[in-house]
Each structure stands twice: as structure tokens, then as C-alpha cells.
Amino acid sequence: MLKKILTTILCITAVLFGAAFWLKSLIPSAPDHEALARTTIADVPYLKQIPTEKPRGRILVVVSSASEFGDTGKKTGYEFTELVRPYYVFSANGFAVDIASPLGGEPPAVMDKDDMGPFEYAFLNDEAAMAKLRNSIPLENIVADQYEGIFFAGGKGAMFDFPGNPAIHDLVVALHENDGVIGAVCHGPAALADITLDSGASFLEGRRISSFTNEEELFLIPDAEQVFPFLLETRLRDNGAVFEKGPLYLNQVSADDGLITGQNPWSSWNVTEDMVRALGYTPAQRAITETEKTVEVLLAYESKGHGSASDVLQNFLQHAEADGEVIDRRLLAMHGIVAAMKGELKKALDIVRLLASAKPSATDPSLPAS
Secondary structure (H helix, E strand, O other): OHHHHHHHHHHHHHHHHHHHHHHHHHOOOOOOHHHHOOOOHHHOHHHHHOOOOOOOEEEEEEOOOOOEOOOOOOEOOEEHHHHHHHHHHHHHOOEEEEEEEOOOEOOOEEOOHHHOOHHHHHHHOOHHHHHHHHOEEEHHHOOHHHOOEEEEOOOOOHHHHOOOOHHHHHHHHHHHHOOOEEEEEOOHHHHHOOOEOOOOOEOOOOOEEOOOOHHHHHHHOOOHHHHOOOOHHHHHHHOOOEEOOOOOOOOOEEEEOOEEEEOOHHHHHHHHHHHHHHOOOOOOOOOOOHHHHHHHHHHHHHHHOHHHHHHHHHHHHHOOOOOOOOOOHHHHHHHHHHHHHOOOHHHHHHHHHHHHHHOHHHHOOOOOOO
């Protein structure tokens, strides 16, 4: 009897180890950040089209100066990716871009290695861009009528020094009255909280808006209601906004008459390209990133289930121009982990199936389709 029990335990252990090894094989190793760190503008095709002639106009990108969560001593700042991607979208579309912050000077950046890619490293090696960042313009020195649009980058620091900032209030009201375009992403819409127009009406009354949601916030920071001055979604709703939210940690953009906002970092590309459209231009061609393709797969899953997500994935695999990664499997795996943590076991297993289909070897025509 004991022998049978031990044999059963050994078999179960072997199966579990085998499953764990297989699951690990579905997730690629991290990119070579030492090689990526040498990326320059000349290495990114999209950035080669930045025009050198007279700009179409000026865009102001605003980042947070807050370096801590209130008085907790815990570090924060603006999200580096949420500065870089908009900066280069506006630049590639012919706009001159200035960078401002509440205090001016070099603002505190939050850089997550998992989010760092060619655009981010190209920015770090872009002397002109880095000079603007290190010497960001104090908001109080900004003249609103010099700009066609303003974009508020996210990052948790925005929750502490964007709301109630008089310079931000005046800029938003002035851009609104001059038919300028106002954009923000993730925590960036905190800049729009509690803004009133000269008429006394709330700037957000009846307007569609997206931002980092309460669910996203509380999943990452369970005590967010104590850590932050307020929950952003709640405050925007209290201001009369029509809050639009998509699935957790996926692209969601709201556009409302010159106000264009996004739910999280995965919305940055679309928010800023929609701003370019709102300014009257067709956005410059840009190759869709692996991360954006992954988000499309996940959005298809959220709306129509595994079959639809698999179809989107297979389309990307079939139209891949070269061997190698087609989507960001690490991001896909992260969503599987989130699903498992939330007790959504079917979703987690479906994502594992998608991961298996997305492995480069799965594109080999000699292999059976998944």
C-alpha cells in the first residue's frame, strides 16, 4: 500500500514539474537591454521621418514633479514610457514638442525595465530630447496660446501635483477656449480633476473620459484609498464625467470634442495619434509594436472569447515578415497570471493556449495548427 502511495506521489510530482517546465518554456527570456541601450533615433524607422522643416505647431507635454507618495517616503514620479511615446508621435507628425512640469528642471522618472524598448532607449540617447527633459519648463512660465495641444503624461506622481495646480487649471481652460486639443493617459487625467470653466461649470460635466480605473488601482495597491488623495475614476465621475472603461490593463481611448484620454500606458499610442487627427492631420505611418498586437489579441478575447483571440493571433503569425517574436509573450503571460490571481481559471488556461500558439516554433508550417 505504502509503495503505491509513494509511486502515486512521485507520478503527480513528475507531472507537476513537467507542466511547470512546459509553462516556463512558453515565456521568452527578457530582451537584451545592454544591446537595446545602444539604440538611437537612426535605428528606429519611425523616427527617421521626423521632419526638419518648419513645425506645424507646438505641443506641450506635461509630466509630474512629485517624487514621493505624499509624505510616506515611497518613491514615485512620472512614467517614462508615457512621456517618450507621445513625444515621438508628435515629433514624427511634424510638431515641435516642449516638456514642462510643475516645478521645472529634471522631473523624477519611473522606468520599469519590462517596459523599456527601442523608443525609450532612443530617447535616452537623443541629446535634444534629453536636454528638454532635464530642463523641463516650470508650468508657471508656459504661455497657453503658443500651443495647439497639451498632453498630460501619467505616473502615480500626477495624483499629487496635478490636481489643484493653478497653472494647469489656467492652461486647460485656455486651451479649451481656444479650441486646442487636450490629451491625457493613465493617471494623467488627474490634471483635469476639479477644473471649472469661467461659467462656473465643471470642465468635465457630461464629457466622455477614460483613466486608470479604480479596479486597476486597487488590484495593484489594495490600500490605494489611503495612499492617494482620491481614487481617480471616482473623482472624475464626481466631476460629472461620463467615465468609459475597458478591460483591465488594455487599450481604451475616449474622444470628446478635443478631449482625448486613455485608460493606461497601453493607450498612449492611440491617444496621441487621435490627438494628431483632432488637430487635422493623418498620423504618420507607424509599424504596430509587439505589445500593441498582444493587446489586440487580448481585446479580442475579452469581447468574443478564445476563438476570436486565436484568429487575431494566427493572422499576426501568418503575416509576420521574419522569424522570431510576433507578439509580446511576456505581456500575454502577465495577463494570464492576473487572471489566475483573480480566480479566472478558464481565462488563465485560455491564455496559456494562446501562449503555446504564439511560440515562434508554432509558426513552422510543418507543424500542425493549434
